[in-house]
Amino acid sequence: MVTRFLPRFLPKLHKEFLRVNQLRKYRSNMSEVSEESTPAKRSTPPTIGTHNGTFHCDEVVACFMLKQLPEYENSEIFRSRDDKALQEKCEIIVDVGSEFDHGKKWYDHHQLTFKDTFSTLRPEFEEKFDIRLSSAGLVYCYYGERVIQSILQRERNLQLSPQNLKLAFLQIYRNFISELDAIDNGVPMFEGGEPRYKISTHLSARVGKLNPSWQDSNRSADQDQRFHQAMAVAGKELVENVLEVACSWIAARDHVRAALEQAKTVHPSGEILLLDKFCPWKSHLVDLEKEYQVEGVPKLVVFNDGSSWRVAGVPLTPSSFIGRKFLPTPWRGLRDDELSELAGIKDLVFVHHTGFIGGAKTQEAALAMATKSIEFVEN
Known part of the structure; x- marks a missing residue:
């Protein structure tokens, strides 16, 4: 019975055999192609790459920032100028390699074609920066918000709101990272001439001094150890800056x-501000006046400095000694009873001889001093 039906099935069986055999060959070939095209597996955790030899503040800070992130916190740092070795060993490369490609995680800035600034990479921020980025600035532009949140979470168990994170991110670039970018790229502080004196104790200088001396006969032996020492120095300063901005600057x-x-x-004119607690206010006021569209309106600020109440004139710029409104000329240089009698206000303490600030024993007296100053018409 089986013998009778076998001939009619043999062609089908042979055809199926050929199909299965071809499928096996195809899968085998694809496996070989896949093995050939798959790059060598990198280390876990991923390795951070940068150049060897003399180190600078920008790649030191860049490496420190990356190690604040969960994916790189346990990473080794491989230091070499061998591009092939860097590409084989490292998942992310900073300050070496002659290429900037965020997709590849290569962050070098030394090539002639590199022109990026904070403003070109983060155009959503209105403040304009025209300083060419270093590797520190590049890493900060792409990972800075996460670095800030990671540091705050570890140090203070603090999470910033999106709005405050944006403020902190900009401020930390403004008062910390931009300096590293400028120094590494040789951007002069003054146009048209050398400064009258030089500061040699800034962070970049201190990191540079951690390199071995040119007289050291064994310069390369402890270079990596010194690099990690530099990371600790620069990292400590970055962490302190993040904490100051997030926990003090934003609160102010x-x-x-x-x-x-x-x-x-406080006053119908809006020209007097009353701070319920003293804080650094001058630079914040400049920014907030623009936000609230009241530029130039505030004239005097009343606050308690811890010992007595003060009335201070709002300066034309945060660093200026010239104010929008000073205390009345007849009061200047007077103190205590003489001042109180002339002003017709009890509990006054002094008015500076330039009139930019005055003091009082109570909040009520300080507010009265500010009110009369606003309404006073100079001859």
Whole structure:
């Protein structure tokens, strides 16, 4: 019975055999292609690459920032100028390789074609920076927000709101990273001439001094150890800067914001600000005036400096000694009873001889001093 039906099935069986055999060959060939095209497996955790030899502040800080991120916190740092070795060993490469490609995670800035600044990579920020980025600036532009949040989470168990994170990110670039970018790229502080004196104690200088001396006969032996020492020095300063910005600078901004919003409850003109607690206010006021579209309106700020109440004139710029409104000329240089009698206000303490600031024993006296100063008409 089986013998009778076997001939009619043989062609089908042979055809199926050929199909299966071809499929096996195809899978085998694809496996070989896949093995040939797959790059060598990199280490776990991933390795960070940078150049060897003399180190500089920008790649030291760049490496430190990367190691604040969960994916790189346990990473080794491979230092070499061998591009092939760097590409084989490292998942991310900074300050070496002659290529900037965020997709590949290569962050070098030395090539002639590199022109990027903070503003070109992060155009959503209105403040304009025209300083060419270093490797520190490149890493900060792409990973800075996460670095800030990671440091705050570890050091203070603190999470910033999106708005405050944006403020902190910009401020830390402004007062920390931009300096490293400028120094590494040789950007002069003054146009048209050398400064009258040079500061040799800035972070980049201190990191540079951690390199072995030119007289050291065994310069390369402890280079990597010195690099990690430099990371600790620069990293400590970065962490302190992040904490100062996030925990103090932003809080001060909130105090000034509240005072500006309530200014017309202090005086109908909106020209007097009352700070319920003293904080650095000058630079914040400049920014917030633009935000609230009241540029130039605030004239005097009343605050408690810890020992007594003060009335200070708002300067034309944060570093200026020239104010929008000073205390009345007849009061200047007077103190205590003489001042109180002339001004017709009890509990006054002094008015500086330039009139940019005055003091009082109570908040009420300080507010009265500010009010009379606003309304006073100089001859």
